[in-house]
Amino acid sequence: MKVKVLEKKKDPIVVAKNVYKFIMENDRVRVLDVLFKPNDKAVMHYHPDHVVYVLQGSKAKITSSGKTDVLDLKVGQAIFLEAQNHEAENIGKTDLHLLVVELKK
Numbered sequence: 001m002k003v004k005v006l007e008k009k010k011d012p013i014v015v016a017k018n019v020y021k022f023i024m025e026n027d028r029v030r031v032l033d034v035l036f037k038p039n040d041k042a043v044m045h046y047h048p049d050h051v052v053y054v055l056q057g058s059k060a061k062i063t064s065s066g067k068t069d070v071l072d073l074k075v076g077q078a079i080f081l082e083a084q085n086h087e088a089e090n091i092g093k094t095d096l097h098l099l100v101v102e103l104k105k
Contacts, residue, residue: 009046010085016042020100027104034098036060036090044087052079053099058092073098 012020013032019042023031036042036058054077062069064086071079073096090096 010044012042012045012047015045018042023099029104030102032100032102034096034100036088036096036098038090038093038095041089042087044085046083046085047081047100048083048102048104050081050083050100050102052081053101054078054097055099056095056097058090058094058096060096061089061091063087 013022019034019036019040021033021035023033025031034042038058054073054075057072057074057077060071060073062071064084070091073079
């Protein structure tokens with residue numbers, strides 16, 4: 001019998017500490033400050049359901065489950081994303097500054 005090995009959930013503040021900074025956490029949410037300089041990349045990592053709020057906009061390339069999307073993120077925009085593993089890269093010419101609020105169940 002073959003046993004399927006599940007990939008460990010990679011915490012962005014550990015594996016992508018080049019862009020992710022911890023702000024606060026309680027039993028309901030974890031809040032992260034995310035700053036990508038142009039061409040910065042966050043390697044594959046995991047988020048539970050989360051909300052992304054754009055503080056400074058740019059273009060981001062997000063790759064998840066073999067699918068790549070390019071997002072033109074604008075200041076003041078909020079996006080809800082379901083739990084996922086993904087990697088992200090700032091492909092724009094300006095800094096991309098985000099506030100990420102991870103939801104706990």
